[in-house]
Amino acid sequence: MRILGLSGNLRAASAHTALLHAAAQTAPAGVEMTVFDGLGRLPHFNPDIEDQEIASAPP
Numbered sequence: 104m105r106i107l108g109l110s111g112n113l114r115a116a117s118a119h120t121a122l123l124h125a126a127a128q129t130a131p132a133g134v135e136m137t138v139f140d141g142l143g144r145l146p147h148f149n150p151d152i153e154d155q156e157i158a159s160a161p162p
Contacts, residue, residue: 106136113143114151 108123120138127136 104134108138
């Protein structure tokens with residue numbers, strides 16, 4: 104069985120992402136789990152980038 108893990112929280116210290124990585128490392132035999140880390144390259148999904156853009160926007 105193959106599982107793809109996606110975390111909806113893209114912050115660097117996300118507990119959700121850490122949990123996905125722990126699940127991938129402890130997956131039982133016969134289970135292959137991959138954690139997808141590409142969502143952060145889509146700026147409109149990244150709250151850290153959105154916060155920076157709002158803070159740097161002219162008044």
